[in-house]
Amino acid sequence: MSIVLIAIAVLTALGLVFGVLLGFASIRFKVEEDPIAEKVDAILPQTQCGQCGYPGCKPYAEAVANGEAINKCAPGGQQTIEIIADLLGVDVPPAQGEEQAPVKTVALIIEEDCIGCTKCIQACPVDAIMGTTKQMHTIISDECTGCDLCVDPCPVDCIIMVPVEQTTRTWNGKLNTIPVKLLES
Amino acid sequence: MKTILNLVDEGHLWDFHGGIHPPSRKERTKDSAIVPIPMPQHLYIPVAQHVGQPALPIVQVGVNTRQGQLIARKEGFISANVIAPASGTVCEIADYAACHPSGIPTQTITIATSTEQNFESLEPLSLDDDNQKILERINTSGITGLGGASFPTAVKLAPNKPIEYLIINAAECEPYITADDALMRERAADIINGIKVMQKLLNPTRTIIAIEDNKPQAIAQIEQAADDSMIVRAIPTLYPAGGEKQLIEVLTSLQVPSGKIPADIGIVVQNIATSYAAGNAVLKGQPLISRIVTVSGDLVERPGNYEVPLGMSIKDLLEQCGFKASQRQKIIVGGPMMGFALNDINAPVVKATNCVIAASEQELPNPPPEQNCIRCGDCEQVCPAQLLPQQLQWFAKDQDHDKLKQHDLFDCIECGACAYVCPSSIPLVQYYRVAKAEIRSEEREKQQAQRAKERFEQRIARLEREKTEREERNRLAAEKRKAAMKGTSNGDAIAAALARVKAKKSQAQEESAAPNDRVAAAIARAKAKKAAKQTTTPEQSSEDENQLEQKSRVADAIARAKAKKLAAQQADQAPQSDENQQVAPAEPQLSPEEAKKARIAATVAKAKAKKLAAKQVEQAPQPDENQQVAPTESQQSTDEANKARIAATVAKAKAKKLAAQQAEQAPPHAPAKLEAEQAPRTPPPAAVESELSPDEIKKARIAQAVAKAKANALAKKNLKK
Numbered sequence: 030m031s032i033v034l035i036a037i038a039v040l041t042a043l044g045l046v047f048g049v050l051l052g053f054a055s056i057r058f059k060v061e062e063d064p065i066a067e068k069v070d071a072i073l074p075q076t077q078c079g080q081c082g083y084p085g086c087k088p089y090a091e092a093v094a095n096g097e098a099i100n101k102c103a104p105g106g107q108q109t110i111e112i113i114a115d116l117l118g119v120d121v122p123p124a125q126g127e128e129q130a131p132v133k134t135v136a137l138i139i140e141e142d143c144i145g146c147t148k149c150i151q152a153c154p155v156d157a158i159m160g161t162t163k164q165m166h167t168i169i170s171d172e173c174t175g176c177d178l179c180v181d182p183c184p185v186d187c188i189i190m191v192p193v194e195q196t197t198r199t200w201n202g203k204l205n206t207i208p209v210k211l212l213e214s
Numbered sequence: 215m216k217t218i219l220n221l222v223d224e225g226h227l228w229d230f231h232g233g234i235h236p237p238s239r240k241e242r243t244k245d246s247a248i249v250p251i252p253m254p255q256h257l258y259i260p261v262a263q264h265v266g267q268p269a270l271p272i273v274q275v276g277v278n279t280r281q282g283q284l285i286a287r288k289e290g291f292i293s294a295n296v297i298a299p300a301s302g303t304v305c306e307i308a309d310y311a312a313c314h315p316s317g318i319p320t321q322t323i324t325i326a327t328s329t330e331q332n333f334e335s336l337e338p339l340s341l342d343d344d345n346q347k348i349l350e351r352i353n354t355s356g357i358t359g360l361g362g363a364s365f366p367t368a369v370k371l372a373p374n375k376p377i378e379y380l381i382i383n384a385a386e387c388e389p390y391i392t393a394d395d396a397l398m399r400e401r402a403a404d405i406i407n408g409i410k411v412m413q414k415l416l417n418p419t420r421t422i423i424a425i426e427d428n429k430p431q432a433i434a435q436i437e438q439a440a441d442d443s444m445i446v447r448a449i450p451t452l453y454p455a456g457g458e459k460q461l462i463e464v465l466t467s468l469q470v471p472s473g474k475i476p477a478d479i480g481i482v483v484q485n486i487a488t489s490y491a492a493g494n495a496v497l498k499g500q501p502l503i504s505r506i507v508t509v510s511g512d513l514v515e516r517p518g519n520y521e522v523p524l525g526m527s528i529k530d531l532l533e534q535c536g537f538k539a540s541q542r543q544k545i546i547v548g549g550p551m552m553g554f555a556l557n558d559i560n561a562p563v564v565k566a567t568n569c570v571i572a573a574s575e576q577e578l579p580n581p582p583p584e585q586n587c588i589r590c591g592d593c594e595q596v597c598p599a600q601l602l603p604q605q606l607q608w609f610a611k612d613q614d615h616d617k618l619k620q621h622d623l624f625d626c627i628e629c630g631a632c633a634y635v636c637p638s639s640i641p642l643v644q645y646y647r648v649a650k651a652e653i654r655s656e657e658r659e660k661q662q663a664q665r666a667k668e669r670f671e672q673r674i675a676r677l678e679r680e681k682t683e684r685e686e687r688n689r690l691a692a693e694k695r696k697a698a699m700k701g702t703s704n705g706d707a708i709a710a711a712l713a714r715v716k717a718k719k720s721q722a723q724e725e726s727a728a729p730n731d732r733v734a735a736a737i738a739r740a741k742a743k744k745a746a747k748q749t750t751t752p753e754q755s756s757e758d759e760n761q762l763e764q765k766s767r768v769a770d771a772i773a774r775a776k777a778k779k780l781a782a783q784q785a786d787q788a789p790q791s792d793e794n795q796q797v798a799p800a801e802p803q804l805s806p807e808e809a810k811k812a813r814i815a816a817t818v819a820k821a822k823a824k825k826l827a828a829k830q831v832e833q834a835p836q837p838d839e840n841q842q843v844a845p846t847e848s849q850q851s852t853d854e855a856n857k858a859r860i861a862a863t864v865a866k867a868k869a870k871k872l873a874a875q876q877a878e879q880a881p882p883h884a885p886a887k888l889e890a891e892q893a894p895r896t897p898p899p900a901a902v903e904s905e906l907s908p909d910e911i912k913k914a915r916i917a918q919a920v921a922k923a924k925a926n927a928l929a930k931k932n933l934k935k
Contacts, residue, residue: 070667073663074663075662075663075666075667075670076666077666077670085670085674086667086670087670154670154673155666155669155670155673156669156672156673156676157669172665172666172669174662174666195316195318196318196320197262197312197314197316197318197320199655200314200315200316200651201648201651201652201655202644202647202648202651202652203648
């Protein structure tokens, strides 16, 4: 009888000891892991365009972390979707919208037409437009993310999106590539 | 045990991994003297001829330049000035074909040269001058590495670590090129002076001039000119011994760690043409405006080494050398191993252009089509950077950027040895270049994304801050206003003013109403009540209609009575106006009976008003204000009192007007009376106004206005009659 009691006592004691140890360890050595939203945010292209329906990349990242569909980022394209899918361990859904890789663009103000209304300045999520009331505005193209949020507010339609051109510094290394395009029928 | 330094002093040389022996093809030009090229009509000077930030043009179109004048200033730390290579006029600053494999146009300053060249030389410095001053001179003279990479020299000559070895690279290992060879043969003294300048700036333990052993004349010349502080070393001919890291290994056995630069291990390597240019800039005051270019290939009649002004178009240069165009020709800038085929023959000679080859297809045939990798491993054997070209090729084709980085793609010097030996003629270097560009652009995008994120967050923070600031400002302003008001009138000034106005108004009304128009006031009150009743008890409408008729009659009578009374009063008092006087005789006809009636009506109305007020207080039908006010007011709620007063004034005014009108038409007609009935009938809606919804108020006002208009029209009609 005493053997049984001793066994129970020992096992209980051991259980308590290890329980305390584990409890301590779980607090003391807690891994401060990057929240998933931060990781997703780091993958997103940060154009802040709002095409996903959220006001900026971070809100969308948070939404993705909370179960929102991962294929809403138009500027990121299929590549971004794949990386996020990989991160979250989910299947890769098809991209919304066009399937081609998105062409990187920047906004361009046709300066003769600008009336200086400052509406685009208020719309720009990254403060990449310079100008003031009744003065011509211009885009700081290095800072422009190509989100085209400034295009709609313009009352005189003087903002256009132009594709980013390669320079000798951003050359993709491809020699004499012949641009292959599908002719529109 | 001997140190590396001892071994270096003893003349020991080491090997680097791999390397190849391509045909040198230097025979055509290796003995030719340096020939100056006459100034062309136009020079095309790109602002980006160097590694780093492009320079910023500081001249405008149309200005005259002098040879040696600064035309584009360096921007940022890693950048270089651009100097006008000729006197003339700036005729264009625009995008122009670049001396770059991509053929993408870059910003270029075009100078139309004049026939006369005035050289603007700087004040020559001496070796005794301050290091800073010498560095500044190298900086302003726009000197960059002339070996091919075009890295700004001043940056390289100001390392933040002590320098043990200064290595002057005169290996010139690439086939065809003999520009450095010619320079050494002819201008050894100037080169040595330039090396002395560099020695002074860097203060190295050893200075080694490395020349490949296929240039015996150059070696002899340099040995003759060099002083004891310099070691002239003939190194075995092996491509790419002239690569910076390979040369370091050959001369010192040291290897530059991956991702580091030679300065990190105490070594600076400078091209021999760079030291020549630096010497000229410092000791002769000549900025970098020309360079030696080897022009070779079987399509030029006069191959040789030419001193070419920077910015001369390659087309002009080739024409000067007797270029015969042929089909499928190749114009190659740089050597055949590391150079590139030109897209546009109009591209200019830039600081890094050491060789132009115009070759036919016989001399430089196109490579056969690419075949599959057979995993022979030859490429690995020749790679001077000890990479695994074959593996890199697979990863590059897969676009596996992580793996490429793991396999040190960025240590590849793009020498082309792997592609040279590849039996499947795979253009390996091309794959690496594309992969490098992709990785770079990926990293650039990441940086841009990071920046966009920061800017977005900053913007959000700014908007938030502005909002709170605005609120704070508004709050402070409001407080200030309040404080100011307190100072003037011990309380809420607006409320006080309102109260004052009200008080005045009511006083005035009472004053005016008290003596002669109490009746009208009563009528108005009655009307107000009636309207109130109508709104509160709509079911009684049928009864009310009868009442209404009666009341209208009553009101009519009252109005008449009032007019009479007025007339009477006026008759008593001194006559005031003609009109009133005229009224007086007209009205008395309207009998004392009516006056009585009117009085009765007035009392009835008053009673009714009281009753209604009591009712409303009991029912407490409307807002809190009324409830609170009602008990304190003895007669009516203040609102109603006010309304009644307003109505009274309105009614009074109407009555007066009517009276005046009637007075004008001597005998009062029945229709006129009817109108008179209508006129006073209109005020009631106004009286109930504030109890009604805004819509109703509006309607009431409109109705009032319509009634008024009608009354006027009728009055006019009557007048005509």
